[in-house]
Amino acid sequence: ARAGSIEYKRAINASLLAGGSMGVLFYLVSLEYPRVPFVSWLLFGIAGLCIARFVRRKIMKRLHLHGVFLTPILIAGSGSHIDEVARVLQREKWIGYSIRGAVTDDRVSATRLGVPVLGSLSELPELLDSTGVASVVFAEGSFDSATEFRRFAWQLEESDVQVALAPTLADVSAERLEFRPLAGLPLVDVGRPTAAKSLRWLKRTADIIGSAVALILAFPVLLVAMIAIKLEDRGPVFFRQRRVGLHGEEFDCLKLRSMCVDAEARLAALQSQNEGAGVLFKMKDDPRITRVGKFIRRYSIDELPQLWNTMVGDMSLVGPRPALPKEVALYDSDTRRRLRVRPGLTGLWQVSGRSSLSWEDTVRLDLYYVDNWSFVQDIMILLKTAKAVIGSDGAY
Numbered sequence: 001a002r003a004g005s006i007e008y009k010r011a012i013n014a015s016l017l018a019g020g021s022m023g024v025l026f027y028l029v030s031l032e033y034p035r036v037p038f039v040s041w042l043l044f045g046i047a048g049l050c051i052a053r054f055v056r057r058k059i060m061k062r063l064h065l066h067g068v069f070l071t072p073i074l075i076a077g078s079g080s081h082i083d084e085v086a087r088v089l090q091r092e093k094w095i096g097y098s099i100r101g102a103v104t105d106d107r108v109s110a111t112r113l114g115v116p117v118l119g120s121l122s123e124l125p126e127l128l129d130s131t132g133v134a135s136v137v138f139a140e141g142s143f144d145s146a147t148e149f150r151r152f153a154w155q156l157e158e159s160d161v162q163v164a165l166a167p168t169l170a171d172v173s174a175e176r177l178e179f180r181p182l183a184g185l186p187l188v189d190v191g192r193p194t195a196a197k198s199l200r201w202l203k204r205t206a207d208i209i210g211s212a213v214a215l216i217l218a219f220p221v222l223l224v225a226m227i228a229i230k231l232e233d234r235g236p237v238f239f240r241q242r243r244v245g246l247h248g249e250e251f252d253c254l255k256l257r258s259m260c261v262d263a264e265a266r267l268a269a270l271q272s273q274n275e276g277a278g279v280l281f282k283m284k285d286d287p288r289i290t291r292v293g294k295f296i297r298r299y300s301i302d303e304l305p306q307l308w309n310t311m312v313g314d315m316s317l318v319g320p321r322p323a324l325p326k327e328v329a330l331y332d333s334d335t336r337r338r339l340r341v342r343p344g345l346t347g348l349w350q351v352s353g354r355s356s357l358s359w360e361d362t363v364r365l366d367l368y369y370v371d372n373w374s375f376v377q378d379i380m381i382l383l384k385t386a387k388a389v390i391g392s393d394g395a396y
Helices: 004-028 035-065 079-091 121-131 146-155 195-199 201-233 263-273 291-298 306-312 335-340 359-371 375-390
Strands: 071-076 097-103 117-119 135-138 162-165 177-182 185-190 238-244 250-256 316-318 344-346
Touching: 004 035, 071 079, 071 121, 079 097, 097 121, 117 121, 121 146, 195 201, 195 359, 201 250, 201 291, 201 306, 201 316, 201 375, 250 306, 306 344, 316 375, 335 359, 344 375
Parallel strands: 071 097, 071 135, 097 117, 135 162, 316 344
Antiparallel strands: 177 185, 238 250
16 A cells, blocks of 8 residues: 555646646647636645545555455564564554465474464475465565566566565655666665754744734643632642753643642552553553643643643644653663754654553554654644544543
């Protein structure tokens, strides 16, 4: 399955090409056609086509998650590289692949991840016939030379089996990859990570305008929440906490108080009940959360004051969540890369499971965002955030 952005781009380009060709044809045969209806039909057609593709992708993703219309595949290569590919396909079930088995010259009955080994690479043509799979993915270690792969491709010339190659690249967006054949050598250009681009004027301008507008629109909700917090226990309305931002600089992160006044003092006694992973503390039924706090947390109302942090430049609308100094102290060198961009009110992992994700997946998604930042991706994350907040998916 192609990435959605690539599919939509191709649909738009094809529609514009068809529209332009028709315009040229009308001109050459001196056929007059009203311009306004022509442009209107073209724009409505493009919009309808993209919407239809979007709906189809949504339907197929839901069916794939329920185990319907899956594409059976084999993965060939060395055991460790087979597991790398299998781990991604098992995690991202919406892609729609069902792994039937592994093909490797390693003398094992199954890979470390548990994928059953069906045979050796020399037996692959027979295995494709006996298993009836629709596709085979070649990971690293499949062939010793390009000649071996070419000979294998010849054997599949008359079959309907799709062949795919999985290079040792992971968490690289399609926008950073460009296929460039060179004298018969299939090179892939890999663009540099885009963390630095996220600090330029476009994202910062969007943050200022977006946070200012959001603060104005959210003011009635903030006012009601502030009054409710004050009436419940007469404590302070706002909660300030030192967090780590861009390049490791600390700032005061603002939130509406959703816990009891002595929440920090009671944290040590609750550490044994921590349900989070890695350096995060998570507890589904945290006794420190007030009644008002449960409601405002469920719909992320408690985080609205961070729009002010965004407007003054401490945070961004989209980015990794700001971490506590004690959490950053436990970061390894890879995880510290999260600090290359401004922390955000929402981010990629928040729209991918929120509190239900493991620490490893949280870091992986944050690093993907840092390395593959784009303005379009920010817009998509904001739209998905609205859906996740309304549905209170994975929030506690």
